[in-house]
Amino acid sequence: MSCCRWLPAVLLILTALLTACEKQNLHRYQSFAFGTLIEIKIRGDDKSLANQAAANLFVDFDRRHNDWHAWQPGKLTQTSALLATEEWFTADETVLALIKLSKQYSQLSSGLFNPVIGKLIQVWGFQGSEPLTPPSQEIIARLLDKLPNADDIDIDGNRLRGHNSQLQLDLGAIAKGYAVSTGIQKMRDLGIKHALINAGGDLCGIGNQGERPWRIGIRNPSGNGIIASIELEKDECVFTSGDYERYFTHEGKRYHHIIDPRTGYPADQVVSVTVLHKNGALADAASTALFIAGPDDWQPLAKKMGVSDVMMIDKQGRIIMTPSMQKRIKLEPGNKNKVIISKPLT
Amino acid sequence: MKPGDWLILCLALLLVPLSWSMTQRNSGVMAAIEITVGDQPAVVYPIKDQRQITVAGDLGDSVVEIRDGRVRMISSSCNGKICILSGWHQHSGDNIVCLPNKVGVSLISNQERFDGINF
Numbered sequence: 001m002s003c004c005r006w007l008p009a010v011l012l013i014l015t016a017l018l019t020a021c022e023k024q025n026l027h028r029y030q031s032f033a034f035g036t037l038i039e040i041k042i043r044g045d046d047k048s049l050a051n052q053a054a055a056n057l058f059v060d061f062d063r064r065h066n067d068w069h070a071w072q073p074g075k076l077t078q079t080s081a082l083l084a085t086e087e088w089f090t091a092d093e094t095v096l097a098l099i100k101l102s103k104q105y106s107q108l109s110s111g112l113f114n115p116v117i118g119k120l121i122q123v124w125g126f127q128g129s130e131p132l133t134p135p136s137q138e139i140i141a142r143l144l145d146k147l148p149n150a151d152d153i154d155i156d157g158n159r160l161r162g163h164n165s166q167l168q169l170d171l172g173a174i175a176k177g178y179a180v181s182t183g184i185q186k187m188r189d190l191g192i193k194h195a196l197i198n199a200g201g202d203l204c205g206i207g208n209q210g211e212r213p214w215r216i217g218i219r220n221p222s223g224n225g226i227i228a229s230i231e232l233e234k235d236e237c238v239f240t241s242g243d244y245e246r247y248f249t250h251e252g253k254r255y256h257h258i259i260d261p262r263t264g265y266p267a268d269q270v271v272s273v274t275v276l277h278k279n280g281a282l283a284d285a286a287s288t289a290l291f292i293a294g295p296d297d298w299q300p301l302a303k304k305m306g307v308s309d310v311m312m313i314d315k316q317g318r319i320i321m322t323p324s325m326q327k328r329i330k331l332e333p334g335n336k337n338k339v340i341i342s343k344p345l346t
Numbered sequence: 347m348k349p350g351d352w353l354i355l356c357l358a359l360l361l362v363p364l365s366w367s368m369t370q371r372n373s374g375v376m377a378a379i380e381i382t383v384g385d386q387p388a389v390v391y392p393i394k395d396q397r398q399i400t401v402a403g404d405l406g407d408s409v410v411e412i413r414d415g416r417v418r419m420i421s422s423s424c425n426g427k428i429c430i431l432s433g434w435h436q437h438s439g440d441n442i443v444c445l446p447n448k449v450g451v452s453l454i455s456n457q458e459r460f461d462g463i464n465f
Binding site: 030031032035036037039041132196198200201202203205209214215216217218219221223224225226229230238239240242244245246247248274 | 380431440441
């Protein structure tokens with residue numbers, strides 16, 4: 001009867017394996033909000049808590065989308081109009097924190113993330129749903145002549161004053177990151193320990209998926225499947241700025257939505273920049289700033305902005321990444337792109 | 347062989363198909379698509395059938411094609427057509443989104459290789 005001695009161990013192993021096969025308590029929600037398709041995954045036993053958290057978040061995303069909209073009349077457009085008067089005014093609290101953070105990150109990015117060039121974005125047509133033609137050189141030159149930057153906003157407590165009549169807020173390069181990070185914090189406050197928010201391809205996660213971390217695939221900018229994957233450590237976000245997200249083609253030339261405030265034209269050296277960071281707002285703003293900085297100038301800027309996990313794919317298809325990103329990222333088998341590991345950001 | 351050896355052999359034979367099954371389930375191959383239109387509840391479609399699905403969005407019709415375990419948008423009423431140009435998608439956790447038309451296609455499976463796709 002020696003087999004009986006093995007029986008408990010066998011049953012234990014089988015039970016463990018079968019349990020691993022069972023689906024975790026994973027609750028999934030999806031809705032159009034914040035101008036994109038948002039997916040929320042929450043892992044936990046309390047389904048009603050998950051339902052409540054997801055519903056709250058979708059409402060919150062929608063409210064923020066309206067408050068922070070760059071061109072539809074609302075809190076942000078009112079603030080832009082008041083800034084253009086160049087007089088002191090008390091800012092609405094729903095936009096104040098984001099404006100303060102935008103100014104801070106803009107300064108860190110040496111102005112490459114510029115949250116006040118709404119007029120420039122507007123003439124390119126990226127404030128409507130369907131841009132069709134590029135603006136004339138004359139229009140761009142006129143806007144560049146007095147192009148505002150974040151230093152043109154004075155901040156004194158909850159009061160703001162503009163210094164440039166051309167100031168027009170467009171927080172599109174930071175708002176989603178800020179909203180998703182804030183959403184994660186709200187879920188944490190509700191007692192949720194494991195969640196992932198995917199806001200139109202930009203993601204923040206807390207906790208894990210169950211038996212493994214949240215696992216994120218990074219889409220190949222060429223449109224051919226996945227180029228790499230990454231496992232999120234506790235409380236991390238992964239944001240990518242890419243030239244394929246919004247663009248139009250005119251007379252055979254493609255124009256994308258990431259405008260270089262130095263030239264007035266789309267930045268043209270890079271295809272995508274992926275940033276991994278605990279702070280979604282910073283990851284969002286930094287991915288845009290590093291995209292504009294380009295393959296030659298992104299490293300000092302990344303260091304200045306305090307982001308160390310960066311992957312850039314340039315126009316030649318080369319994958320350039322920091323040593324710390326190399327440790328985190330797993331390129332897909334059969335990757336044919338040349339991989340360059342940058343020097344550490346010292 | 348002793349009874350214990352037989353037991354180990356049986357266990358090993360049992361583990362082979364079980365491990366294979368788990369590997370397949372974690373392969374990230376999608377099992378279904380979920381189409382969301384505006385604020386309407388999502389509708390799930392299996393991918394085993396080759397088919398085209400027409401949905402009415404804010405601007406007009408969008409046509410989603412399922413073929414050979416992959417999915418793509420082949421027609422959309424928006425001007426940019428970015429959803430169409432993004433081509434075929436096959437990994438669970440991925441999405442095809444036409445924002446102007448408020449149509450979203452999510453690729454799902456029971457055991458996803460990826461929990462989300464960054465782009």
